[in-house]
Amino acid sequence: MKVVLSWSETAALIFILNVCFNESYQLTGLQVCSLCGGTVQNTSDVGPFCSSSAGRIDRRCCLANNNTSDPERIIGLDLSNCSLTQVKELPGASKVFMIDLSLNPIVNISEKVFLGFLGLNYMILPQDVLCPGGNVSWQKVEVKQGKRLCEGQNNMCNQTGQMSMSCPEHSLCGPYGPGFFECSCAENYQGYKCLRQGEFPVVEVFGPLAASTVVISFLVWVTQRRKAKSL
Numbered sequence: 001m002k003v004v005l006s007w008s009e010t011a012a013l014i015f016i017l018n019v020c021f022n023e024s025y026q027l028t029g030l031q032v033c034s035l036c037g038g039t040v041q042n043t044s045d046v047g048p049f050c051s052s053s054a055g056r057i058d059r060r061c062c063l064a065n066n067n068t069s070d071p072e073r074i075i076g077l078d079l080s081n082c083s084l085t086q087v088k089e090l091p092g093a094s095k096v097f098m099i100d101l102s103l104n105p106i107v108n109i110s111e112k113v114f115l116g117f118l119g120l121n122y123m124i125l126p127q128d129v130l131c132p133g134g135n136v137s138w139q140k141v142e143v144k145q146g147k148r149l150c151e152g153q154n155n156m157c158n159q160t161g162q163m164s165m166s167c168p169e170h171s172l173c174g175p176y177g178p179g180f181f182e183c184s185c186a187e188n189y190q191g192y193k194c195l196r197q198g199e200f201p202v203v204e205v206f207g208p209l210a211a212s213t214v215v216i217s218f219l220v221w222v223t224q225r226r227k228a229k230s231l
């Protein structure tokens with residue numbers, strides 16, 4: 001079992017449910033491809049990207065597998081020009097490389113939508129929508145022709161040492177989507193603050209820059225949860 005926490009105020013438990021949901025969505029299909037009608041728009045960069053990646057267009061998605069033995073996954077997602085006003089979740093799309101959300105009257109993108117989107121490296125947003133995780137999460141942010149382009153996801157663990165301070169001792173910081181990082185216990189170290197060694201499942205913590213207070217409340221939560229479990 002995985003334990004996760006976002007830096008947002010939302011209870012950690014909700015995230016566990018979300019992760020489980022994402023996984024079951026991944027198994028059942030590609031609802032996200034029909035979030036907008038039609039197929040990949042000929043005005044979207046997702047089309048050319050898909051051809052150059054030897055992908056296959058399915059409704060609003062570009063699907064590809066690297067390896068004939070691997071299952072196909074969504075590598076491109078074009079949700080442009082379909083009157084979206086908010087984006088709450090994109091189940092099953094965590095392996096995506098490119099997302100186009102331009103030409104939508106979007107007012108709000110939930111911060112946790114892109115939690116775990118490690119390969120997301122190109123986003124096209126309406127001009128007024130900020131890149132997820134802020135400028136600091138991207139190598140290049142530019143506004144062009146009424147669109148905001150977010151290019152190249154930055155590793156949050158490599159931001160002048162700030163991030164590694166938030167990971168407890170004996171845990172390793174790893175990227176976990178734009179603006180997110182993950183602390184996973186170093187090998188042979190498990191449990192509370194990763195001070196114990198053993199077989200307890202890997203603990204992972206997610207957070208933004210300087211989220212140490214959240215990490216602390218997460219640790220409190222873990223210990224309470226484990227007490228409750230052992231009763």
Ligand SMILES: *[C@@H]1O[C@H](CO)[C@@H](O)[C@H](O)[C@H]1NC(C)=O
Nearest residue numbers: 038039040041042043044047
């Ligand atoms: C896109 O498709 C529409 C109709 O489907 C067509 O009129 C238009 O010329 C196409 N644009 C480009 C750039 O191919």
Ligand SMILES: *[C@@H]1O[C@H](CO)[C@@H](O)[C@H](O)[C@H]1NC(C)=O
Nearest residue numbers: 053054055064065066067075
């Ligand atoms: C296939 O894998 C390579 C590296 O393992 C990666 O660079 C490439 O983007 C992948 N291609 C697709 C279509 O997933």
Ligand SMILES: *[C@@H]1O[C@H](CO)[C@@H](O)[C@H](O)[C@H]1NC(C)=O
Nearest residue numbers: 064065066067068069070071
């Ligand atoms: C494809 O997958 C097989 C088994 O998973 C692996 O041995 C092989 O190296 C992979 N090929 C490429 C090109 O990634």
Ligand SMILES: *[C@@H]1O[C@H](CO)[C@@H](O)[C@H](O)[C@H]1NC(C)=O
Nearest residue numbers: 041042043044080081082103
């Ligand atoms: C957006 O969609 C509308 C109708 O669905 C179409 O008339 C318009 O040309 C599209 N705009 C772009 C830039 O593709």
Ligand SMILES: *[C@@H]1O[C@H](CO)[C@@H](O)[C@H](O)[C@H]1NC(C)=O
Nearest residue numbers: 086088107108109110111112
């Ligand atoms: C966006 O959504 C978040 C919670 O999902 C909310 O706190 C925030 O006020 C919303 N912002 C706007 C501009 O609607």
Ligand SMILES: *[C@@H]1O[C@H](CO)[C@@H](O)[C@H](O)[C@H]1NC(C)=O
Nearest residue numbers: 130134135136140141142143
């Ligand atoms: C982020 O980058 C964009 C484009 O370069 C710029 O217009 C904007 O002011 C930046 N925002 C912040 C908060 O630095």
Ligand SMILES: *[C@@H]1O[C@H](CO)[C@@H](O)[C@H](O)[C@H]1NC(C)=O
Nearest residue numbers: 154155156157158159160161
């Ligand atoms: C960390 O950032 C520096 C420059 O900002 C870069 O040279 C280095 O390759 C990065 N390391 C990793 C692991 O991303």
